[in-house]
Each structure stands twice: as C-alpha cells, then as structure tokens.
Amino acid sequence: MVKVEHKEAVAxxxxxxxxxxxxxxxxxxxxKKPKASPAKPKEEDVDRGEPPEGAPGVEEIEQLISDRNxxxxxxxxTKADEIRDDLKTRGVVLSDEKGAHGDGLTVTSWRxxxx
Numbered sequence: 001m002v003k004v005e006h007k008e009a010v011a012x013x014x015x016x017x018x019x020x021x022x023x024x025x026x027x028x029x030x031x032k033k034p035k036a037s038p039a040k041p042k043e044e045d046v047d048r049g050e051p052p053e054g055a056p057g058v059e060e061i062e063q064l065i066s067d068r069n070x071x072x073x074x075x076x077x078t079k080a081d082e083i084r085d086d087l088k089t090r091g092v093v094l095s096d097e098k099g100a101h102g103d104g105l106t107v108t109s110w111r112x113x114x115x
C-alpha cells in the first residue's frame with residue numbers, strides 16, 4: 001500500500017510541473033537563473049564626446065535625466081518626452097537601456113551630440 005501512495009504522490013507532482021510549464025511558469029526543476037547584467041563602465045571611463053556650444057553641464061544633464069525617469073515612472077510620458085527633446089535641442093542625446101530597472105543614471109546613458 002505504501003508503494004501506491006508513493007506513485008500517486010509522484011504522479012501528482014508531475015501534473016503540477018506540467019501545468020506550471022503550460023502556464024508559462026517555471027518550476028524548481030526548470031527555473032532559469034537570471035543573467036548577470038554586464039558591468040557598467042566607471043563614470044570617468046565613459047566617452048561622452050565634446051560638449052557643443054550652449055550644451056548643459058554634467059550636473060544639469062544628470063538632474064534632468066533623474067527628473068525624466070521619475071516622470072516615466074509616474075506615467076507622465078509627455079513631460080518625459082519634453083525633457084528628452086529639450087536636451088536633444090541643446091546637444092545631448094539619451095539612450096535608455098531596454099528592460100532596465102533602477103534609478104535614472106543606471107537606466108539612461110547620455111552623450112553630447114553635434115548636429
């Protein structure tokens with residue numbers, strides 16, 4: 001009788017695993033470890049190019065990036081786009097890391113741009 005109960009338990013676990021996989025979930029047996037993020041270069045090692053005439057300074061750019069990402073988190077996409085567009089007209093282009101989470105400067109990189 002013990003063997004029958006054991007077989008039933010194994011069958012029940014197998015069903016749970018199959019259902020989880022069909023639902024797109026992962027089980028302990030199929031769970032993948034998250035990929036490690038590539039190390040970001042140190043701030044002083046980043047080549048941002050030469051600032052064009054009239055470009056904002058680093059502190060202002062970083063503050064605006066922080067403000068922009070706060071707007072994005074709140075769903076204020078029009079305001080976030082305005083900040084991005086303002087920086088672009090002043091010679092700064094932004095690049096958002098796809099699917100990234102974190103504060104503004106870990107999610108968004110920037111460099112000076114000459115048109």
